[in-house]
Amino acid sequence: MLVSIVGGGGSYPPPHFGGPSVAIDFDGSILLVDCGEDCLTGLSVTGYDPCDVEEIFITHIHIDHWAGIPQLAVGKIAEGCPRLKFIGATPVVTSLSEIIPRFLPRSLSYEFVRFDDYYDVNGYSVKLVEMDHTVETYGLLVSDRESKLVAIMSDTRPSNKILNVIKDTILMLFEATLPSALAEIAASSKHTTVTELLNVARQVGANYTIAYHLSKLSLEELRQALRAMQQTRILIGARGLQISL
């Protein structure tokens, strides 16, 4: 399995980070988790073609998580593979199925698929994890028979409930949207600060934690914090980062 950061920024991404988007390559079958701003460029940076992607899981309705879909759709039509499947938790897909089609080219064929708990991809289990955000939001936990392999946590406040579900996952992606100086805004907009992310990484004990959904200010603080620390096993979710499991 190969996990690629297609875009690692949030709604106001640092330059060249792109909006949030992660590709999970299940031995040839690719699931794109969100498709934020300019995810088409992010796909080519990570070695994928628009035709490699047919299924997109969307975590929630906030536009920074799907703003790149119309451009990806045009790319797919141009490359001769005009099909997309949008997957998500039932309440998310129900809302998105009324919004996204307005932005899609006519020649794209598409479907919306709802699921409520988990589904199988090539023998891996993909399970929904409910986040604590301002709207209904779901992250994903991918496991095989033996271990929790990858947790992709979308926009959320850190909570013990969520951290317990993903404890001891091998690779965790967790948001760090805001710098620690903006803790009050993080609490009211239901996001996570850099200090909180560092605590989350300690609590979950993943082999590797990727800080994701970054802004210019949170990235600056994170880089500074990581320079001063040793053996954190925390990675910066820059576009193009790839990890095999």
Ligand SMILES: [Zn+2]
């Ligand atoms: Zn959001």
